[in-house]
Amino acid sequence: MSSAGLYDEYKTKMQKIADVKYASAVLQWDQETYLPPKGNEFRGRQIATLTETAHELFISEKLGALLQELNAREDLGIQEKKNVQLSLEDYERNKKLSGAFVREMSEAVTRSYHAWAKARAENNFEIFHAPLHTVIELKKQEAELLGYKVHRYNALMNDYDKGLTVAITDEIFEDLKPQLISLLNEVRQKPQVDNKFLSQSFDTNKQWKFGMEILKRIGFDFEAGRQDISLHPFTINFNSRDVRVTTRIDEHDLGNMTWSCIHEGGHALYEQGLPEEQYGLPLGEYCSLSIHESQSRLWENSVGRAKPFWEHNFQLLKTFFPGQLDKLSIEEFYNGINRVEPSLIRTEADELTYHLHVMIRYELEKRLIEGTLGSKDIPAYWNELYKQYLGVIVPDDKRGCLQDIHWSHGSFGYFATYSLGSIYAAQFYAAIQRQNPSLEEEIARGKNDAILDWLKTNIYPHGRFYTSGELCYNVTGEKLNSKYFIDYATSKFTNIYS
Amino acid sequence: MSSAGLYDEYKTKMQKIADVKYASAVLQWDQETYLPPKGNEFRGRQIATLTETAHELFISEKLGALLQELNAREDLGIQEKKNVQLSLEDYERNKKLSGAFVREMSEAVTRSYHAWAKARAENNFEIFHAPLHTVIELKKQEAELLGYKVHRYNALMNDYDKGLTVAITDEIFEDLKPQLISLLNEVRQKPQVDNKFLSQSFDTNKQWKFGMEILKRIGFDFEAGRQDISLHPFTINFNSRDVRVTTRIDEHDLGNMTWSCIHEGGHALYEQGLPEEQYGLPLGEYCSLSIHESQSRLWENSVGRAKPFWEHNFQLLKTFFPGQLDKLSIEEFYNGINRVEPSLIRTEADELTYHLHVMIRYELEKRLIEGTLGSKDIPAYWNELYKQYLGVIVPDDKRGCLQDIHWSHGSFGYFATYSLGSIYAAQFYAAIQRQNPSLEEEIARGKNDAILDWLKTNIYPHGRFYTSGELCYNVTGEKLNSKYFIDYATSKFTNIYS
Numbered sequence: 001m002s003s004a005g006l007y008d009e010y011k012t013k014m015q016k017i018a019d020v021k022y023a024s025a026v027l028q029w030d031q032e033t034y035l036p037p038k039g040n041e042f043r044g045r046q047i048a049t050l051t052e053t054a055h056e057l058f059i060s061e062k063l064g065a066l067l068q069e070l071n072a073r074e075d076l077g078i079q080e081k082k083n084v085q086l087s088l089e090d091y092e093r094n095k096k097l098s099g100a101f102v103r104e105m106s107e108a109v110t111r112s113y114h115a116w117a118k119a120r121a122e123n124n125f126e127i128f129h130a131p132l133h134t135v136i137e138l139k140k141q142e143a144e145l146l147g148y149k150v151h152r153y154n155a156l157m158n159d160y161d162k163g164l165t166v167a168i169t170d171e172i173f174e175d176l177k178p179q180l181i182s183l184l185n186e187v188r189q190k191p192q193v194d195n196k197f198l199s200q201s202f203d204t205n206k207q208w209k210f211g212m213e214i215l216k217r218i219g220f221d222f223e224a225g226r227q228d229i230s231l232h233p234f235t236i237n238f239n240s241r242d243v244r245v246t247t248r249i250d251e252h253d254l255g256n257m258t259w260s261c262i263h264e265g266g267h268a269l270y271e272q273g274l275p276e277e278q279y280g281l282p283l284g285e286y287c288s289l290s291i292h293e294s295q296s297r298l299w300e301n302s303v304g305r306a307k308p309f310w311e312h313n314f315q316l317l318k319t320f321f322p323g324q325l326d327k328l329s330i331e332e333f334y335n336g337i338n339r340v341e342p343s344l345i346r347t348e349a350d351e352l353t354y355h356l357h358v359m360i361r362y363e364l365e366k367r368l369i370e371g372t373l374g375s376k377d378i379p380a381y382w383n384e385l386y387k388q389y390l391g392v393i394v395p396d397d398k399r400g401c402l403q404d405i406h407w408s409h410g411s412f413g414y415f416a417t418y419s420l421g422s423i424y425a426a427q428f429y430a431a432i433q434r435q436n437p438s439l440e441e442e443i444a445r446g447k448n449d450a451i452l453d454w455l456k457t458n459i460y461p462h463g464r465f466y467t468s469g470e471l472c473y474n475v476t477g478e479k480l481n482s483k484y485f486i487d488y489a490t491s492k493f494t495n496i497y498s
Numbered sequence: 499m500s501s502a503g504l505y506d507e508y509k510t511k512m513q514k515i516a517d518v519k520y521a522s523a524v525l526q527w528d529q530e531t532y533l534p535p536k537g538n539e540f541r542g543r544q545i546a547t548l549t550e551t552a553h554e555l556f557i558s559e560k561l562g563a564l565l566q567e568l569n570a571r572e573d574l575g576i577q578e579k580k581n582v583q584l585s586l587e588d589y590e591r592n593k594k595l596s597g598a599f600v601r602e603m604s605e606a607v608t609r610s611y612h613a614w615a616k617a618r619a620e621n622n623f624e625i626f627h628a629p630l631h632t633v634i635e636l637k638k639q640e641a642e643l644l645g646y647k648v649h650r651y652n653a654l655m656n657d658y659d660k661g662l663t664v665a666i667t668d669e670i671f672e673d674l675k676p677q678l679i680s681l682l683n684e685v686r687q688k689p690q691v692d693n694k695f696l697s698q699s700f701d702t703n704k705q706w707k708f709g710m711e712i713l714k715r716i717g718f719d720f721e722a723g724r725q726d727i728s729l730h731p732f733t734i735n736f737n738s739r740d741v742r743v744t745t746r747i748d749e750h751d752l753g754n755m756t757w758s759c760i761h762e763g764g765h766a767l768y769e770q771g772l773p774e775e776q777y778g779l780p781l782g783e784y785c786s787l788s789i790h791e792s793q794s795r796l797w798e799n800s801v802g803r804a805k806p807f808w809e810h811n812f813q814l815l816k817t818f819f820p821g822q823l824d825k826l827s828i829e830e831f832y833n834g835i836n837r838v839e840p841s842l843i844r845t846e847a848d849e850l851t852y853h854l855h856v857m858i859r860y861e862l863e864k865r866l867i868e869g870t871l872g873s874k875d876i877p878a879y880w881n882e883l884y885k886q887y888l889g890v891i892v893p894d895d896k897r898g899c900l901q902d903i904h905w906s907h908g909s910f911g912y913f914a915t916y917s918l919g920s921i922y923a924a925q926f927y928a929a930i931q932r933q934n935p936s937l938e939e940e941i942a943r944g945k946n947d948a949i950l951d952w953l954k955t956n957i958y959p960h961g962r963f964y965t966s967g968e969l970c971y972n973v974t975g976e977k978l979n980s981k982y983f984i985d986y987a988t989s990k991f992t993n994i995y996s
Contacts, residue, residue, distance in 0.1 A: 019547035022540075023521050030524055038722040039740030042520075042777065046736070049517035053551065224536040238544070242537030279540065 003073040007080055010066055011281065014087065017057045018280030022238040024050035029244055032230040048106060055102055059095050067091055079283055082465055086282035096145045105142070108134050109410045116408030123398040125379050132407060133375040136368055139412050143369065153369045156413030161288035161420070163467045166366060168480075169416050172423065173359055176482040181389070183490055184352055187340050190497035195336035198255045200324055207249045210320045211261040215245070217313065218265050218299060219452045224272055232405075233260040235267035235296075239279055243271040255337060259300050266299030267292060269452065273460030283463035289414065290468045293421020294428060295459070301351055301422065302429040302488070303451060307334050308444040335496050342390040344399045352489060353390060355422070360385040361404070361415040369412060424472060426485035428459075431476040501571045505578055508564055509779065512585065515555045516778030520736040522548035527742055530728040546604045553600050557593050565589055577781055580963055584780035594643045603640070606632050607908045614906030621896040623877050630905060631873040634866055637910050641867065651867045654911030659786035659918070661965045664864060667914050670921065671857055674980045679887075681988055682850055685838050688995035693834035696753045698822055705747045708818045709759040713743070715811065716763050716797060717950045722770055730903070731758040733765035733794075737777055741769040752819075753835060754846075757798050764797030765790060767950065771958030781961035787912065788966045791919020792926060793957070799849055799920065800927040800986070801949060805832050806942035833994050840888040842897045850987060851888060853920070858883040859902070859913040867910060922970060924983035926957075929974040 001009075027047050035043055057063070067088040070076070076084065097105075112131035119128035143155035151166040158164065208229075215227060230246035237243040245264035250256045270286060278284030286292050303309050310330060318325050325333070340350045346357035364381060367373035373381060382401040383394040394400035406414055432454045433439050442450040458475045472480050499507075525545050533541055555561070565586040568574070574582065610629035617626035637654060646653035649664040656662065713725060728744035735741040743762035747755045768790060776782030784790050801807050808815075808828060816823050823831070838848045844855035862879060865871035871879060880899040881892040892898035904912055930952045931937050940948040956973045970978050 015543070016547050019544040020551065023525055023544050023548055026528055026544075027521055027524055030528065034724060034726075036720065036722055036724050036740055038719075039736065042737040042739060045513070046517040046521050046524075049514050050521055053518065221536075222534065224534055226532060226534050228532075238537065239540035241540060242534055 003070070003075050006066065006070050006073070007076065007084075010063075010070055010084065010087070013057070013063055013066070015280035017054050020050055020054040020057065024054065025236050025238055029236050029238075032232075032234065033228045033246060044110065051106065052099070052103070055094065056099065058091065059099075064091055064095065079278075079465070083278075083281045083283055086464055090282070093146060096147075097142065101138075101142070101145070105135075105138050105410060108138055109408070112410070113405075113408045116402065116405065120398055120402045123396050123402070125397040125402060128402065128408070129376055132378075135407070135410050136375055136412075139410060140369060140371070151366075151370065153366050153413065156369060157416065158413070160414050160417050161290045161468050163469060164288070164290065164416070164420075168469075169362065169420070172420065172480065172482055173362065173416075176355060176419075176423070176486070177359060177389075179482075179486050180352060180355055180489075183486075183493060184340070184342070187352070187493050187497045192341070193335040193339050193496060194332070195255075195339040197325060197328055197333070197336060199252050200254070201251055202254045202321060202324070204249045204251050206320050207251075207254065207257045210317065211247055211249075211257050213316065214258065214261050214313065215265045217446065218262065218269065218303075218448050220245075220265050220268055221272055225268055227261070233264050235264045235271065237268075237271040240272055240274045240276045240284070243268045259304060262304035263296045263300040266296035269299070269455070270295040270460060273456050274463055275461055278463055281463075283465055285464050287459075287462065287464055287466065287471055288468045289417040290420040290424060291459070291471060293417050294424035295421075295455070297422045298425035298429055298451070298455075302425055303443065303448070305338055305351065306440070306443075306492075308440040310334060310337075311444040312446040338492070338496050340493060340497070342392050344386070344392055344394060345403055347403075351422075352493065355419045356389040358415050358419040360389060361406075362419075365412050365415065420468075420480070423480060423482050423485045424468070426488045427472065427476050427478070427480065429488070430484045501568070501573050504564065504568050504571070505574065505582075508561075508568055508582065508585070511555070511561055511564070513778035515552050518548055518552040518555065522552065523734050523736055527734050527736075530730075530732065531726045531744060542608050546601065546608070549604055550597060550601055553592065553595075554597055556589065557597075562589055562593065577963070581776075581779045581781055584962055588780070591644060594645070595640065599636075599640070599643070603633075603636050603908060606636055607906070610908070611903075611906045614900065614903065618896055618900045621894050621900070623895040623900060626900065626906070627874055630876075633905070633908050634873055634910070637908060638867060638869065649864075649868065651864050651911065654867060655914065656911070658912050658915050659788045659966055661967060662786070662788065662914070662918075667860065667918070670918065670978065670980055671860065671914075674853060674917075674921070674984070675857060677980075677984050678850060678853055678987075681984075681991060682838070682840070685850070685991050685995045690839070691833040691837050691994060692830070693753075693837040695823060695826055695831070695834060697750050698752075699749055700752045700819055700822070702747045702749050704818050705749075705752065705755045708815065709745055709747075709755050711814065712756065712759050712811065713763045713766075715944070716760065716767065716801075716946050718743075718763050718766055719770055723766060725759075731762050733762045733769065735766075735769040738770055738772045738774045738782070741766045757802060757835075760802035761794045761798040764794035767797070767953065768793040768958060771954050772961055773959055776961055779961075781963055783962050785957075785960065785962055785964065785969055786966045787915040788918040788922060789957070789969060791915050792922035793919075793953070795920045796923035796927055796949070796953075800923055801941065801946070803836055803849065804938070804941075804990075806938040808832060809942040810944040836990070836994050838991060838995070840890050842884070842890055842892060843901055845901075849920075850991065853917045854887040856913050856917040858887055859904075860917075863910050863913065918966075918978070921978060921980050921983045922966070924986045925970065925974050925976070925978065927986070928982045 024047055027043060027050065031040070031043050031047075067084060070084045071088050108131070112128070112135045115128050115131040119125055139156060140152065143152045146155040146158075148155035148158075154165045157166070157169070212227060216222065224241040225243040225245070227245050227247060229248060231248065233245070233247050235243065235245045245261070245268045247257055247260045247264065270292060274284055274286065276284070307330070310333060314330050314333060338350070340352050342353050343349055346354065349357050360382065363385065364373065364378065368375065378401050379397050386392050386394050386400070432451060435454070436442075436450060439450050459471070462471060466474060469479060472478070522545050525541060525548065529538070529541050529545075565582060568582045569586050606629070610626070610633045613626045613629040617623055638650065641650045641653035644653040644656075646656075652663045655664070655667070710725060714720065722739040723741040723743070725743050725745060727746060729746065731743070731745050733741065733743045743759070743766045745755055745758045745762065768784060772782055772784065774782070805828065808831060812828050812831060836848070838850050840851050841847055844852065847855050858880065861883065862871065862876065866873065866876075876899050877895050884890050884892050884898070930949065933952070934940075934948060937948050957969070960969065964972060967977060970976070
């Protein structure tokens with residue numbers, strides 16, 4: 001058969017698998033937003049069946065043979081070639097995990113998720129310990145099945161960011177950590193800034209409307225997506241023309257809703273910008289979780305916590321809440337929303353201490369997966385690192401090692417991408433600024449296209465064509481390094497805390 | 499293998515197929531409620547893939563062999579035996595339609611649906627004509643593939659109500675039609691009752707809350723379901739613990755929302771009452787669309803348009819809309835909500851003329867499927883029958899043959915079940931009354947359990963164990979006949995129009 005014919009066959013098969021995967025995503029979205037309580041049990045099995053069906057379709061011998069055949073063809077276009085190559089890699093990777101192993105993992109994860117939820121509610125790590133242990137043992141086994149060089153943890157990180165290794169992450173984190181701690185110490189010697197204005201009572205309906213308006217203003221296309229309410233904010237997509245974000249609204253915390261909207265909006269703009277014609281194929285998918293996070297952090301922090309953005313939007317905010325922010329100057333607002341303070345909860349952390357939260361989890365995971373730390377020792381080790389890195393005393397496991405959902409889901413290797421995302425974001429933002437010296441003036445005039453157009457040209461259209469590292473080098477001229485983040489943070493926070 | 503072992507295997511397979519089918523239902527629900535406009539195209543293909551996947555899983559040779567083997571076993575319980583027997587029938591029926599045919603139909607239907615929506619918006623039947631013609635040709639082909647006795651249309655009706663035939667329907671309709679028309683003529687000679695009070699401006703939020711309260715009062719379990727807004731009200735279920743209804747709210751038509759809530763609520767109570775432990779198996783499914791409609795009509799009309807129900811709920815309604823209904827007596831209200839008037843739109847028709855709308859569609863469909871009428875002749879034939887049966891002049895196709903979605907979906911053989919549902923409802927209601935002479939007193943005191951408990955005992959638990967006809971005979975002691983409906987309607991409307 002002609003290469004074009006074979007490629008069409010491959011595309012059809014991949015799109016069918018995507019249909020099943022995205023259907024499962026719709027069920028997950030519904031589970032987090034609208035599912036009535038008694039529907040949970042059957043929903044769990046419906047999602048499991050779709051996951052299994054997609055896996056079975058993907059690891060079929062027929063698709064494997066087709067990929068091998070296509071990969072040997074010389075007459076494919078550059079994009080077609082890359083799609084085939086990436087699909088073949090995915091295929092070979094997936095093939096290493098038997099259906100039985102996938103099911104065992106899925107069942108272990110379901111048990112550990114429920115144990116985690118219970119342990120967290122009852123503030124009792126003991127409930128979580130045994131099911132978590134099982135998941136960790138399975139993740140080790142998964143790493144062995146997948147194979148790796150140097151460090152077993154690399155096999156797992158690879159799932160979230162292809163090519164990411166302990167060596168790369170250690171290099172970045174070891175460079176970043178002392179500088180962060182030193183900047184943090186400097187800031188903490190200065191008088192604290194006030195952010196009490198964020199904790200007034202803010203009408204939740206108005207908060208919702210303000211969040212929707214902000215999403216519109218950064219460029220979210222409501223014809224190709226929507227926002228709903230959920231317990232934890234997230235972004236999910238069913239194709240690039242149906243991208244959904246969620247937020248949560250706390251009457252006494254305006255910041256929670258505002259920056260979760262901008263953060264998830266950043267993720268969503270990326271998904272809305274992925275090439276629609278590559279639906280179901282690697283080039284239609286996001287590059288990596290690190291790059292995904294760079295998109296949310298760029299909007300949340302480099303744009304959404306910077307002064308130019310609020311020069312345009314502060315008036316709108318005041319209009320939504322008449323009488324509540326009238327006496328506040330833009331400087332006071334800006335300083336308040338950037339208040340730095342070591343704390344216990346990662347998701348509530350400021351831009352500086354956030355990375356220390358992540359590093360603690362990264363250190364722990366590395367040791368859990370290499371086997372030098374047992375799951376029963378997590379609480380003590382966690383608490384020790386929080387004291388050491390952040391200088392805070394963890395009062396209980398609920399506000400300590402039980403706070404994140406990730407481990408209960410078996411997501412080992414994920415956390416580092418949060419920090420790497422911020423570092424990529426700072427590096428991208430610096431590149432955009434170099435290419436457009438009037439960038440911040442434009443943002444201050446409400447022209448967010450100054451950012452969005454760059455991302456639409458440089459990041460979104462590539463899908464998985466480049467790895468995170470290649471993409472970064474292509475668009476910034478340098479490999480990833482923490483200099484830009486440190487420069488940005490030093491300048492920003494020494495200014496705020498001057 | 500033991501019969502129990504084989505039966506477990508059968509159950510597992512069926513439940514997996516159900517997972518895929520219900521996942522598809524979630525995608526359809528989302529399509530009608532929350533889907534952003536640009537998401538429509540990919541959603542269509544995602545649903546098509548799930549439909550195809552479920553079909554392929556169901557017609558697999560392995561499942562066929564398993565069903566044959568189980569069907570030959572003598573040691574199954576009565577319910578197990580019935581499940582196997584019905585699944586085997588379904589299997590043999592489905593097997594007659596190839597995957598390719600199912601996909602072709604699904605694609606034709608997607609095209610015809612979009613053409614219908616456009617034709618309706620532009621009030622131009624020409625746009626719909628060609629895609630509808632294709633669908634009709636495919637439906638004829640489907641009927642031939644499925645096989646039938648006497649009339650080709652029987653093969654299609656069978657899909658909605660097993661065992662239903664043109665002969666049965668003709669007999670019922672030919673009995674009903676002259677009596678209906680004579681009753682209608684009688685009513686029309688009397689002074690018209692006033693229902694203008696329904697067209698005041700009613701706050702839509704309050705309408706929503708009133709509808710939710712009414713759903714609660716008839717027994718809808720909001721822990722196992724929810725209500726949302728859609729263009730056309732519908733009920734859909736993903737299992738008996740997740741049943742969703744939708745409604746629409748028109749500021750100037752209180753009746754629209756109110757009786758759509760009760761109608762869909764009746765469907766939903768049936769789904770919530772189906773045996774959960776039979777998930778994925780025939781005995782966990784509704785009996786037929788006629789019986790499903792009997793449940794919605796029973797609540798909408800026999801209960802929801804009768805005086806006892808409003809003796810209890812009229813005060814609540816007045817409380818929701820203070821000042822708007824205060825001067826209205828319950829008699830005036832009752833008469834108004836039962837106003838009879840020939841009109842153009844089926845979904846807005848009263849209890850009497852409704853059946854004439856249905857009969858027109860039934861006559862048309864029979865002729866389209868037997869091939870004695872071409873799709874291009876629909877508008878003329880439609881308009882002629884509306885003049886003849888209802889005495890109304892159809893001004894345009896939008897208010898004529900383009901008003902219903904059914905044909906665009908390929909749902910030929912469906913309409914008759916609407917009328918049959920009403921006739922079953924009247925027959926069931928009469929049986930409930932015979933068994934409980936104080937029924938209406940209880941309803942008037944808000945004890946809707948008087949109805950619900952009977953349905954929970956006599957209808958819901960059986961799933962597909964009986965056909966519509968068998969079920970009717972079992973619970974009423976008679977085969978379906980229009981006497982109960984005619985008696986009910988004659989007594990009700992001669993009283994209102996006295």
